[in-house]
Amino acid sequence: MASAILVLASRRMGILLSLFSVALIKAPLTFDWLPGITFGWDVLANFQQLFGVFALLVVIAILYSRKMEAKYLSSMMVFCAGLLGFLGASHPLQFFMFLELMIFPAFYLLLERDPTTAFKYFAFMQVSSILVLAGMISSGAIASLLLTLGFSIKMGLFPLGSWLPDAHSQAPHPLSALFSGALVACGVYGLYRFSYNFLLLLVLAIISIVYGAVRASKEEDLKRLLAYSTVSQMGYAALALLFAPEILPLFLLMHSLAKAGLFFAAGSIIEQTGISNISQLSVSSSSLTLPIIISALSMAGIPPLLGFWIELTIFKGIAAYSLLLLMGVLIAAAFTIFYVERLVSIFMRRSPKRVEDWLSVIPAILLVLGVLLVE
Amino acid sequence: MLPFLGRHRKTATVFAFIFAIITSLRSNYLIAVFFFILSLVIISISHWKDAKYPLFFLAMFDLIGLLNSQNFLELFLYFELAIFASYFLIFDRKNFMPLIRYFIVNSIGSALMIFAIALSFMSTGSLSHLSPTALILFVLGLLIKLGIAPFQDWLVEIYKFVPLSMALFFSTVLTEIAPLALLIVVTVRVPSLEIFAMFSMFLASVMAFSEKNMIRMLALIDASNLAYDVLAIAIATPASRSAALFMMFSHVIAMCLVFTVLIISKSKSIDKLRAPKGLVLPFYSAFFALSGLPPFQLFPSKIMLFTSVFDVSHPVSYFLLFNMGLSALVSLRILASIRGTRNVGPIDPKLKILVWGLLITSVVFGLFPRIFFEGVLSQMQFLGGPIYVIQKNTIPLLSAIGQTISGIL
Numbered sequence: 001m002a003s004a005i006l007v008l009a010s011r012r013m014g015i016l017l018s019l020f021s022v023a024l025i026k027a028p029l030t031f032d033w034l035p036g037i038t039f040g041w042d043v044l045a046n047f048q049q050l051f052g053v054f055a056l057l058v059v060i061a062i063l064y065s066r067k068m069e070a071k072y073l074s075s076m077m078v079f080c081a082g083l084l085g086f087l088g089a090s091h092p093l094q095f096f097m098f099l100e101l102m103i104f105p106a107f108y109l110l111l112e113r114d115p116t117t118a119f120k121y122f123a124f125m126q127v128s129s130i131l132v133l134a135g136m137i138s139s140g141a142i143a144s145l146l147l148t149l150g151f152s153i154k155m156g157l158f159p160l161g162s163w164l165p166d167a168h169s170q171a172p173h174p175l176s177a178l179f180s181g182a183l184v185a186c187g188v189y190g191l192y193r194f195s196y197n198f199l200l201l202l203v204l205a206i207i208s209i210v211y212g213a214v215r216a217s218k219e220e221d222l223k224r225l226l227a228y229s230t231v232s233q234m235g236y237a238a239l240a241l242l243f244a245p246e247i248l249p250l251f252l253l254m255h256s257l258a259k260a261g262l263f264f265a266a267g268s269i270i271e272q273t274g275i276s277n278i279s280q281l282s283v284s285s286s287s288l289t290l291p292i293i294i295s296a297l298s299m300a301g302i303p304p305l306l307g308f309w310i311e312l313t314i315f316k317g318i319a320a321y322s323l324l325l326l327m328g329v330l331i332a333a334a335f336t337i338f339y340v341e342r343l344v345s346i347f348m349r350r351s352p353k354r355v356e357d358w359l360s361v362i363p364a365i366l367l368v369l370g371v372l373l374v375e
Numbered sequence: 376m377l378p379f380l381g382r383h384r385k386t387a388t389v390f391a392f393i394f395a396i397i398t399s400l401r402s403n404y405l406i407a408v409f410f411f412i413l414s415l416v417i418i419s420i421s422h423w424k425d426a427k428y429p430l431f432f433l434a435m436f437d438l439i440g441l442l443n444s445q446n447f448l449e450l451f452l453y454f455e456l457a458i459f460a461s462y463f464l465i466f467d468r469k470n471f472m473p474l475i476r477y478f479i480v481n482s483i484g485s486a487l488m489i490f491a492i493a494l495s496f497m498s499t500g501s502l503s504h505l506s507p508t509a510l511i512l513f514v515l516g517l518l519i520k521l522g523i524a525p526f527q528d529w530l531v532e533i534y535k536f537v538p539l540s541m542a543l544f545f546s547t548v549l550t551e552i553a554p555l556a557l558l559i560v561v562t563v564r565v566p567s568l569e570i571f572a573m574f575s576m577f578l579a580s581v582m583a584f585s586e587k588n589m590i591r592m593l594a595l596i597d598a599s600n601l602a603y604d605v606l607a608i609a610i611a612t613p614a615s616r617s618a619a620l621f622m623m624f625s626h627v628i629a630m631c632l633v634f635t636v637l638i639i640s641k642s643k644s645i646d647k648l649r650a651p652k653g654l655v656l657p658f659y660s661a662f663f664a665l666s667g668l669p670p671f672q673l674f675p676s677k678i679m680l681f682t683s684v685f686d687v688s689h690p691v692s693y694f695l696l697f698n699m700g701l702s703a704l705v706s707l708r709i710l711a712s713i714r715g716t717r718n719v720g721p722i723d724p725k726l727k728i729l730v731w732g733l734l735i736t737s738v739v740f741g742l743f744p745r746i747f748f749e750g751v752l753s754q755m756q757f758l759g760g761p762i763y764v765i766q767k768n769t770i771p772l773l774s775a776i777g778q779t780i781s782g783i784l
Contacts, residue, residue: 034679034744036614071656078670093678101669107710108659119711126703134696137685 004077007070014070018062018077022055022084033094040090047189050253051087053366054182057260058084060359061174064264068172072112075105076175083178086186092136095190099129099154102183106167106175114170117163124163128153136194144197147190148204154187155234157204158211165215168227173267176223180230181260185252188237192248201238206328209235213335217342222266222278229339230259233299236314239329243317247310254306254370258295261363262343265292268357269346278342284352291364293344298367300340301333306370388428389418392435407439413547413627419725420638421540427464431544434460438552442559446502447492447513450556455485458520461549465537473532480519480529487516505560513560514568521553523572523605524579527598534594539643542590543634546597547627554604554623558616561608564687568609573694576602580701584708589645593633596665596705599698600626606695607680614683618676621747625676625740632661632733639726641719645709649717657730659710664737666706667699672737675744 007014030040043051058080065076082101089095103125110118131150135143149160156164164184168176191201212232219225233255240251265288270276273283283289298307311333318326392414399407414435418428437457444450458481465474495509496502505513522530530550534542561568576599583595600622607619636658637643640651650658664671677699685692740747 032745034675034682035617035748037678037682074656093682097669097674097678100674104660104663104668104670107663108656111659115711119707122710123707126700126707130696130700130703134693137689137692137696 004074004081007074007077011066011070011073014073014077015062015066018080019059022059022080037091037093039094041085041088041094042090043088044193046249047087050185050249050256051084053253053256054084054087056362056366057178057181057256060260060264060362061178063359064174064177064267065172072109072172075108077105079105079109079175079178083182083186087189092133092194095193096129096133096136099125099132099186099190103129106171106179109175110167110171113172114166117166117170121163121167124153124161132190141197144195145200147194148197148200151187151190151196152201152204152238154190155184155237156187156231157208157234157238158231159207160204161208161231161234164231165224165227168230168263169221169223173263173271176226176267177260177263180226180263181256184230184234185237185256188234188241188248188252191238191241192245196241198242202242205235205238205242206332207235208232208238209329209332210335213332213339216339217335219339220277220279222270222276222281223263225278225339225342226259226262226266229299229336232336233259235332236311239318240310240314243321244313247313247317250306250370251310251314254298254310254367257363257367257370258299258307261291261295261360261367264363265295265357265360268360269355272355272357273353278346281346282349282352283346283355285347285355285357287356287358287361289347291361292347294364294367296340296343300336306367384425384428385418388432389415391432392418395436406442409624410435410438410548413631416631416729417540417544417547420543420635420723420729421538423464423538423540430460430464433457434464435548438548438555441552441556444559447495447505447560448502450559451485451488451492454488454520454552454556457549457552458485461545464544465533465541467537469536473529473536477529477533480526484516484519487512487519491516510560514557514565517553517557517560518571518605521557521601521605522550522594522598523601524575524582524595524598527579527595530598531591531594534590534597535588539590539634539638542593543631543638546593546630546634550597550601551623551627554601554608554619557605557608558619561611564611565609569606569688569691572602572606572609573691573698575599575605576698577694577701580698580705583705584701587645588643589637589648589709589712590643592645592705592709593630596702597626597630599702599705603677603680606691607683610684610687610691612683612687614686615680617748618679618683621676621679621744622673624747625672625737628733628737628740629661629664629671629673632657632730632737633665635726635730635733636661639719639722639730640717642717645712648709648712649714651719651722652716653722654727654730655716657734659713660734660737661730662706662709662713664734666703670738670741672740672744674741679744 030038033039062076065073079102082098086095086098089098103122107118107122110121128150131146135146135150138146152160155161168179171179209232212228212235216225216228216232219228237251237255240248269283273281275281294305298305301307301311315326318329392411396408396411399411434457437453441450441453444453462478491505491509491512492502495505498506519526533545579595579599579602583592583599586592586595604619604622607615607622636654639654640649640658642648664673667673667677681692681695684695
């Protein structure tokens with residue numbers, strides 16, 4: 001937060017302080033925020049690696065945003081503070097505070113591009129936060145229902161998360177990467193930390209997997225395609241939570257790296273070619289080809305990539321619950337391959353344009369190394 | 376008496392306020408320092424007739440007198456003096472009808488208050504305590520003067536007709552007098568007042584949502600925020616009373632910020648609302664601050680209020696949550712009305728400094744609200760009744776930095 005203020009005065013000092021702050025936030029801490037309300041900050045042991053990925057994405061996003069106007073860069077930093085704060089929060093009100101903290105900066109960043117999307121985002125996030133807070137203070141079935149509804153909006157599950165495709169496609173590229181790589185993961189993490197309604201989440205998950213994949217297969221805009229794939233992937237995240245919670249941190253880690261990497265790359269492609277229509281895109285790149293292919297294939301669950309091992313564990317969990325459900329999910333999963341193929345096809349067309357961006361390589365390298373985390 | 380003498384009344388008033396700040400600082404009387412600094416802020420951006428500055432000075436001093444009053448009669452007299460000064464402050468030929476309405480409503484409130492004091496004095500012989508019936512009448516009188524829904528009409532009309540700098544004075548000073556007086560008067564839980572406050576906040580929010588005039592909308596948001604204060608006061612636990620004070624403080628900062636950006640953008644109508652070029656970020660921030668979102672100050676005060684209400688009554692806290700959602704909708708409506716930016720020409724550097732100063736204050740208190748409880752609340756024990764007083768130990772920022780460094784080592 002201090003760097004967000006400092007960056008308004010000195011861009012370089014602000015960026016340095018923000019990077020320094022990300023390096024510093026390892027230690028657990030507690031402090032009295034208000035009388036009777038003590039906030040603590042400590043990341044759960046099984047989410048430490050995901051937090052590390054979030055921190056890395058924040059650093060990359062800030063580096064990507066370094067040429068933005070100071071006020072937008074400042075907003076970006078506040079958003080990052082909310083993101084990292086949420087994962088380490090311990091008090092229910094602290095979760096709520098960090099969720100709310102992300103609203104204004106993202107709204108302001110979206111406002112410049114598309115006011116309608118900004119207001120849509122604001123309205124959805126506000127409703128989501130109120131539902132989450134109501135759920136946190138309630139108990140029993142009502143609490144689960146409210147929390148599921150509230151966090152499903154954050155996750156972008158269809159039909160509750162119609163803000164997601166618009167916001168992801170209209171946001172500046174670094175923010176899109178954080179939206180898709182980290183913000184939606186916060187929704188799943190919230191459900192993991194509190195509680196959820198099994199049946200409602202299951203229904204939303206299956207609908208989202210199918211809807212997201214179908215829409216992504218038909219979408220012409222590159223960023224919207226990625227946004228719809230996030231809707232679909234969040235359906236898988238919900239299934240991971242329901243049937244294989246032990247794999248959830250790894251799923252979120254994979255999704256964050258893959259999706260953020262894809263959005264960073266997509267941002268560079270659109271900026272350097274000036275084209276966002278996927279049918280018209282023809283790209284040649286030494287730095288982006290492999291990262292995009294690895295990220296896309298990992299999302300599709302192609303062996304031996306990380307996504308394959310994770311989806312295998314989820315499918316095992318579903319099989320133990322119901323074989324019929326597994327059949328349905330497998331059919332839905334087949335749709336994923338259609339949009340992954342479209343994504344990869346941009347490197348296989350004639351007369352390509354040269355695009356280079358070496359910063360996007362980092363998430364892909366980690367994604368490949370992530371296979372080592374599979375037990 | 377300095378402001379009342381001579382021809383240079385504005386300069387004399389500024390000197391008087393500086394003198395008051397120094398004296399209050401020497402006595403460690405932080406709440407007075409806050410209001411006197413606020414006065415200087417209002418003076419710096421206002422262009423009133425010279426004759427109005429001494430009246431402004433009088434109103435501010437009466438506010439401080441009210442906070443230190445020893446009995447109900449004294450409290451009533453200071454209150455009346457402040458209101459009396461305000462009549463002349465807002466007097467203008469075109470404001471005549473709203474002024475008459477303001478005068479009539481306040482007179483009814485005053486009549487109820489003085490009747491309550493007389494009634495209680497006749498039965499108990501004391502001016503320091505009110506009998507139960509007298510207390511109800513006194514509180515009713517205060518609520519009428521507060522401008523809380525459904526008695527908000529005079530406040531809405533005043534906001535609409537007076538210049539923006541005068542509306543700023545009303546929203547940050549005059550409307551805060553009544554809740555402070557209410558805080559002094561109500562020291563035990565009053566369930567009927569809770570119900571009234573809930574009804575009032577709901578009504579004000581619904582009316583604000585359907586309002587088309589920007590200034591009237593702000594007046595209704597003001598009325599809604601006042602109802603939050605009344606609810607916290609009616610709960611009357613140490614936490615809720617502290618929350619009420621924090622809420623008032625936050626509300627003053629937020630309203631001050633909103634009115635200042637409106638003065639800069641020269642916007643009074645919601646249809647013509649545009650962010651001034653060069654101050655787009657503070658312009659949007661001001662409305663977000665008013666809607667009670669982090670990292671701005673109204674957020675922790677609403678959270679403090681919410682938790683204190685939750686400890687006492689779950690149904691009331693659910694209603695509060697519902698109303699917080701309604702307030703967010705009102706904010707969304709304002710934000711959705713902002714149509715791009717407007718070139719307002721060169722902005723007065725004083726106003727720029729003020730806007731950024733208020734914004735930073737709002738963020739600092741929003742992130743580290745404990746500073747308020749350590750620094751300001753300890754000065755408020757003279758209000759009577761239970762409030763939190765936290766031992767001064769560390770500001771959380773220092774504590775957090777210390778823990779982080781020790782963790783790394």
